[in-house]
Structures are given as structure tokens and as C-alpha cells.
Amino acid sequence: MILPTLAQRLRAGNTVLSSWSCIPEALTVEAISRLGFEAITLDMQHGGHSDDSVIRSLGAVNRRICHPVVRIPVGRFDMASRALDFGAEAVIAPMINNVEDARAFARATKYPPLGQRSWGPVFAMPRADASDGQEWLEQQNHETISYAMIETREAYEAVDEILAVEGIDGVFVGPADFSIAWSSGRKLDPSLDDMMEAIELIATKAINAGKLAALYCPDPREVGKYHRMGYRFFALGSDFGYLARGAESFIATAHGSIR
Template identity: 45%
Template sequence: MRMDLFERLKSEEPFFVAWSTHPSPLLAAALGRTPFEGIVLDLQHGMHDEASAFASIAGISTEGKPALLRIPVGRNDLASRALDAGCSAVIAPMINSLAEAEAFAAAMKYPPLGERSFGPSQALRLDHAHTVGSYFKAANSETLALAMIETRAAVEICDDILALDGIDGVFVGPADLSISWTEGAKVDPDLPATQPVLADIADKALAAGKIPAIYATSPEAAVRYADLGYRLISAASDEQILRTGAAAILGRARLD
């Protein structure tokens, strides 16, 4: 049965997800067997293609975890397909205008809220709790549209994005935000000048009844973001998990 991700994210306890970049459905499913509560499949910067991402959704769901997917910039057609394949949430990068946020929301929601076409074939196979009719009635609330805030332009219209009925939350990209904030001078997810901005975005999302989500580049950053009120936090990528796990195992073996 599909987790009701929106209900889970109402909790003040942060929801930590792993970030899948390698195009291996088996590796994505293995991440689903770790303590991470959900897995994000990255089609923007990761090496996934559509085939590996959609196959990974099934494997992750089999492990009882929600699959989330980040689409490439402007690929709202893939947003709808990701939901049909069984994703619980879609993250849309580089939402820098209200028109872009509206187009993303329209692709994510059924009428009258949006313009999503009906055809959730794999989603229904993965979630036996739903019938065709119950899925149609519940999908707008159970599948989440997360618009990325990662530029000055997006920060300036953050209130307007959060006010859209079809947008369920915002997902902050601190690295790109630092690039935008310094006008291309540097990339620094921990840039001091953007830290008050990150806090303000979380406060605005919570005040609007929406989900504040963010990408953390370290466990320390994940803790800091949780303290700011972020509810959905990407805490590590598959490659980070492999490197860290290998170092811990070998360190212990050599010590013993």
C-alpha cells in the first residue's frame, strides 16, 4: 500500500530520503531496504534515463517506500508519466516564474485543479488499496508537486508559488541558490548569505500549509535544516552512502 506521503510530512519529525543517481533499478531497490524513508530518482543531474527511473519506482515500492522523481528542467510530460508509474511526488527544477509553476501544477493534478490526463497503469498495479475510481479521487492530494526554489528570481516569487493550489511544497537547492546569490562567483551550499533565506523559505512554506523540502550535502546540514523546520530532507546520495559505508566497514575491520 502506498504511504500517504502528505500526511506523513505533516509531522514535525523530518522525513529523510536518499538520492538515487546511478541508473540501476537494483541499486535503487537496495536503497529502499535502508533506513531512509523514501528515495528520490534524479533525472536532471543523475545518470538515470526514463527506463531505469520507471523500473526503479517499482522496485522501491516493493520495499514499502515512496519513490520521488526529479524531472529535467521543463519536462512536465515526464511529471505526469512519473505519477502514472507510481511516484508519490515529483520535484521540478528551476521554477523561476509563476507561469512555470502553474504549468508544472497543471501537469501534476487532475481536473478541475489541473490538466493531468488519466492513465495510472503502473501506479494501480503497485497500490492495491486503490481502485480506478478511488485513485482518481485521491491522487490530487496523495501525489505531491514540489517546485524547486534555487535562484533569486524564485525566492522573489516564493509567496506566489506557495499560494498556488496545485503546488504542494517547495524544494530548495542550496548549491544553485548560492550560484545565483553570488551572480556566478561561487558554489557554496553553506553560503552564509543564503542561510537566512533558507530559514525564511521554510517559515513561509509552513505558514502556507505547504511542505518545505531541501537537499542537504552533509549530515550536519541535514540537522541544521531540520532545526529550521524543513520536513523533507535529502540526506545523502547513493554514491555518498556507498563511500561512507565502505569507509566505515574497512575502518572497523582494520581496527579490529
């Protein structure tokens, strides 16, 4: 059975919940990708993932049950191409603050004539059970997702121009950095009330442009709020958080049984 790609699911309006991987170990990624999330995002910006861990970890993800995504480091557009060649279905680029950043990102993630991504899906094609290179070339510009992160005031002010760049498939809001920018460095609060109208407007602009809206959501109780705004791809917490909450629950249950 041919399963829908991440792009097909999101463009159909489906909600996708992604886990977030910071630990650069393929066995850990494999385990997390089997927990029930629809996607897993490997974080190279603040997480520990490197070129080496990404290529190995993407091979550990079963694409029939979990969509592989990579967040590259700031400005590493070469890694955007490599992540796709390694088998990622989507790439998230942080600190896309203006149209020049967006164009550079799009050039790296899309094949000509849309971009300048060079040919070399040595890992991506077999990992996707694909064998026809011509078919791959014709489909990939549409079937891979380029998410530009909106997390500064500069990016917010330029969001219309960023969304207008051909090859940018959607925007991804980082609410922690956005709260710092929105409060001029005074607050770190991913749930900051003052910025909610702006975060909703970003989603509205993306939808009106025919593009996708995604968001990092550290508190799963807030997914519904952002879903009503129009967001459909949610990255939830991180592997460190899953370990901490699981251990906390087990320890509390054990102590409770003694009492």
C-alpha cells in the same frame, strides 16, 4: 495494514529522510531503498535516471517501507505526469523560477479541475495496491506531492506567487545552486552563511501558506538546523556517497586491523 502515504506523513508534521539515487539501475535502487531511509528520490536532472530506469526502478521500491520520489529534468513536465503514472508519490521539478513555470508544473501533476493530468495510472495503481479508479481519481490530487525547486534569485523573489499556485504542494530548496545564485556565481557552498536567512524565510513562507518545505542536505549533521527552520523532507547525499563512505570505512578498518 494500510500505511500512511508520504503526503499524509508530511502534512502531519513528520520528518522524512530520503536517499538520493543517481545510478540508473533498478537492483541498486532496490538495495538502497532497504537501507532504512523513509523515501528514495530518483534523480533525472543530474543523475543518470531516464524514463526507462524510472519505470523499472519504481517497481523495485517496496512502498510499505520506502516512499518513491522522482526529480524530473528541467522543463520536463510531461515526465512529471509519467513519474506519477509509474508510481511516484512525489515529483520534484527543478528551476521553477516564476509563476508561469509553477502553473505549468501544477497542470501536469494534478487531475481536472485542478490541473490537466490525463488518466492512465497503469503502473501506479497496482504498485499502490489500488483497484478503484474513481477512488484513485478523487484522492490523488491530495495524495501526490508537487515540489517546486527554489534555487535562483528569480525564484526566491517570486516564492510567494509560486506558493500561491493551486496544485503546488511545497517548495524544495537546492542549496548548491542557491549558493551560486546568491553569491552571483562567486561561490559554490551549500552551507553559505549569507543565504541562511533567506533559506529560513522560504520555509516560513511555505508553512504560512499551508504548504510543505523540503531541502537537499549533503551534510547530515546540518539536518537539525534546517528542521528548526521548518523543513521536514530531507534528501541526504547520494548513492555514490554511500558507496564511497562505506568502502572508506571498510578499507580503513581492514588496514587498522593489520597494524
